[in-house]
Amino acid sequence: MGRATAKAPMDKPAALNAPLFHQLIEQLAAKGRSVVLDLGAASTPMLSLLGRSHCLVEIADLGCDDAIDRLNAEAPADVLVTLAESLLPRHKAGADVDFVFCWDLLNYLKPEAITVLMRAIVARSRPGTRAHVLIAYSDRSMPDRPGRFVPTEDLKLVNHAAPAAETAAPRYSPELLRRIMRGMEIEHARLLANGMQEFLFRVKR
């Protein structure tokens, strides 16, 4: 996604106030038992949070191994669709996804890869399924690998990823996201204190 440059180690990460994440967790708690697809890595705090609502949690961990590189590779669309489906946890019949947590992973995918991934996600979702997304927006650069966001007790987000080199941020605009996230529509968007844009998408009816 761009040329990486060295960056000095950062201090202890600050807790990020993410109102739409807060809102989504409240919706989830009100709904009760749900199916949650987490594109990031599993964390005990997130599992604890989702466990209170008796959720079935599907962990894709697309940030590990070479999943991002494989999705970004030049390949026919049908090959990429099959790849995207294989990178998601095995879908259980009757367990359509209610909530999706993308964290900042979409920043590391090309637009074509986002379209393919969302197609696979929408296929296992139901109308009204909501997806939470963090997009690097204000800053021209971002860490060269995805974060490890973990919720705090008061539903703020802390990025536990080790300090990384910087790379150019794609800075996807809402207009572009509308086009490439087919089958979804933007429900809310907020600019966060760290310069990221927080989105809540909804699978179209």
Added chain:
Amino acid sequence: MFERGKREDGLDEGADFKSAATLRSPESASPKAATRSDEWAVIGRSIQINGDVRGNEDLRIEGDVSGTVELRNSNLTIGKEGKVRADIYAKSIMVDGTTEGDIYASERIVVHVSANVRGNITAPKVGIEEGAKFKGSIEMDQGAVDKALGKAGLQAAVKPVTDSTTGKSVDTRAAQKNVVKEAASSANPSAGVR
């Protein structure tokens, strides 16, 4: 083939589950935990098993197991060298090594930082250490856990046995004590130890 080891895994009936770090692997057990006198069975790192492994005592796997692992009322630790391609059923399960298959526990499952787990996890309490590799689904709802464990036949893992000559029920505890050893060679027609 099977070794006996001092129990050092920290899996304690009274252990408080607060985070993945609450339970430690044998290699990283605290000195205090290492003083426990309980014993466990160990499948050593040079052992490869194709077939079903069943038993009624705590087990640590450092070797390579393919098939099914059923430890009805016991704890299972998959050590850093352990590679298990099997569906696993136990009371509590700690993973430091590699697993591929679905994992069921009636109490808890802890995935440590060195682990690489591919498959679905079903247990009322689940801990995943930061840095651990996990891909699959996690089911923690007690009702769903009970249902899954029932379907999985966990209750049937150790069922009453009737003497064919007298028709009376017999105590299976003694027979089960070494069932892990037996399973390696004869419990499954296709089972074998290489």
